[in-house]
Every structure is written in C-alpha cells, then in structure tokens.
Amino acid sequence: MINISKRLNTLQEKIVETSHLAGRDPSDISVLAVTKTHEKFAINEAIEAGQKHFGENYLQEALPKVAAFPEVDWHYIGSIQSNKTRVIAENFNWVHSVDTRKVAKRLNDQRPKNFPPLNVLIQINISGEVGKSGVTTDNAKRLASEIVELPNLSLQGLMTLPKATTEFAKQRIPFRDLRELRDNIGSTLGIQLPHLSMGMTGDFAAAIIEGSTWIRIGSAIFGPRRKTGDIT
Numbered sequence: 177m178i179n180i181s182k183r184l185n186t187l188q189e190k191i192v193e194t195s196h197l198a199g200r201d202p203s204d205i206s207v208l209a210v211t212k213t214h215e216k217f218a219i220n221e222a223i224e225a226g227q228k229h230f231g232e233n234y235l236q237e238a239l240p241k242v243a244a245f246p247e248v249d250w251h252y253i254g255s256i257q258s259n260k261t262r263v264i265a266e267n268f269n270w271v272h273s274v275d276t277r278k279v280a281k282r283l284n285d286q287r288p289k290n291f292p293p294l295n296v297l298i299q300i301n302i303s304g305e306v307g308k309s310g311v312t313t314d315n316a317k318r319l320a321s322e323i324v325e326l327p328n329l330s331l332q333g334l335m336t337l338p339k340a341t342t343e344f345a346k347q348r349i350p351f352r353d354l355r356e357l358r359d360n361i362g363s364t365l366g367i368q369l370p371h372l373s374m375g376m377t378g379d380f381a382a383a384i385i386e387g388s389t390w391i392r393i394g395s396a397i398f399g400p401r402r403k404t405g406d407i408t
C-alpha cells in the first residue's frame with residue numbers, strides 16, 4: 177500500500193527545490209491533488225496529511241467524493257457539457273476548464289446566490305491541437321473580457337494541458353507560452369490574472385520554472401490510476 181503522506185512530502189521537497197532554482201517563493205505554488213479513479217480512503221489519507229485542494233475531471237465520479245469531504249476545496253478540471261453547469265456551479269469552488277462563453281454564462285447564472293463567486297480559469301489549447309478542449313490563444317482575450325463582466329465568476333487565470341513530452345526543454349515551451357498569454361491578456365484588459373494552472377506528474381518541474389501557481393498532480397500522490405475492474 178502506498179504511503180500518501182510520504183508522497184506528498186516528497187512532492188513538496190521537489191517543489192521547494194525547483195522554486196529555488198527558478199528564484200520563486202515555494203509558497204506561491206499550490207498542489208491540486210487529482211483524485212480521478214482513486215477511492216475515498218485515499219482522499220481521506222491525503223486530507224489527514226494536510227492536503228486542502230482536490231481536483232476531479234469526471235462529474236459522476238466527483239459528486240460522491242465532494243459530498244463525502246465537504247470541508248476541502250474542490251476544483252473541477254474536466255470538460256464541461258452545458259447541461260452539467262448547474263451541478264458544477266453548486267458543488268465546486270474552482271473550475272479550471274472554462275472554454276466557451278456559453279458555459280461561463282451558465283455557471284454565472286447558476287452559481288447559488290449565497291455562495292462566493294466561483295473561481296474560474298480559462299482552459300487554453302496552447303499548441304492548437306485539433307480536437308482538443310480549450311480556446312485558441314487567438315480567442316482567449318475575448319473570452320476573458322466576457323468573463324470579467326460576469327458578477328458571479330471570479331476570473332483567476334489560465335489553464336493548459338499540453339501535449340505530453342518527456343523532454344524538459346520541450347515541456348517548457350507551452351508553459352512559457354501560457355505565461356506570456358496570461359501577461360498579455362492581463363495588461364491589455366487591465367486585470368490581474370494571478371493563476372497559471374499547469375504541470376502534472378510528468379512535467380510539473382518545467383511548469384514551476386515557467387510560473388505555474390497550481391500544479392495538478394495525480395499519480396505522484398496516489399500512484400498509478402486505477403482501471404475499472406480493479407479490486408478495491
């Protein structure tokens with residue numbers, strides 16, 4: 177059985193080491209523990225080890241986990257069908273994967289009135305891959321300008337999920353592009369976009385070097401993803 181607390185410590189050590197290399201303050205980098213395919217006992221173990229933020233990308237799978245652990249912050253990081261926006265607006269504090277005006281508008285309208293604004297990031301298809309979620313860099317600024325007009329959403333920054341590569345120098349390119357896009361949108365619209373959600377188990381060091389503030393980590397904390405049919 178894997179030791180989640182130990183894995184979180186090892187991850188934190190790597191974050192500290194990498195931030196120092198980049199001349200960054202390690203406390204500016206937060207870990208989003210991605211729990212897809214993992215059971216509640218694993219989430220519980222991470223909570224006991226001090227982990228505060230959890231991410232899921234399949235709604236069906238997420239809802240029972242959100243209900244079981246309402247005390248932590250839940251982030252939705254998966255693709256969004258517009259008929260699912262209400263349940264997302266009611267159950268999550270953060271959404272990293274907004275990529276259309278329609279979805280943004282619905283999340284805004286369906287956010288319960290007694291809740292704080294929903295923190296959102298715009299997902300960017302940074303390498304312009306065909307068939308991939310996210311807005312293109314060309315359309316990102318317009319979507320950002322539309323979201324800032326929505327009172328029940330708080331635009332926090334940009335998110336990306338680039339094409340996987342194991343080469344460090346290549347990993348940095350889309351992350352650098354996302355940072356530059358964020359800087360550009362922020363300055364032309366005159367808004368603060370503090371967050372960059374980028375980097376996963378295989379590439380978080382490159383993402384930290386390029387300015388990530390949310391690294392989304394699954395396997396390095398919980399071990400390999402479980403497949404359906406695995407004995408629990």
Ligand SMILES: *Cc1c(COP(=O)(O)O)cnc(C)c1O
Nearest residue numbers: 210233253376377392393394395
């Ligand atoms: C699964 C997933 C992650 C975490 O992936 P690991 O490689 O296991 O760290 C991060 N972001 C998104 C959007 C994911 O779907």
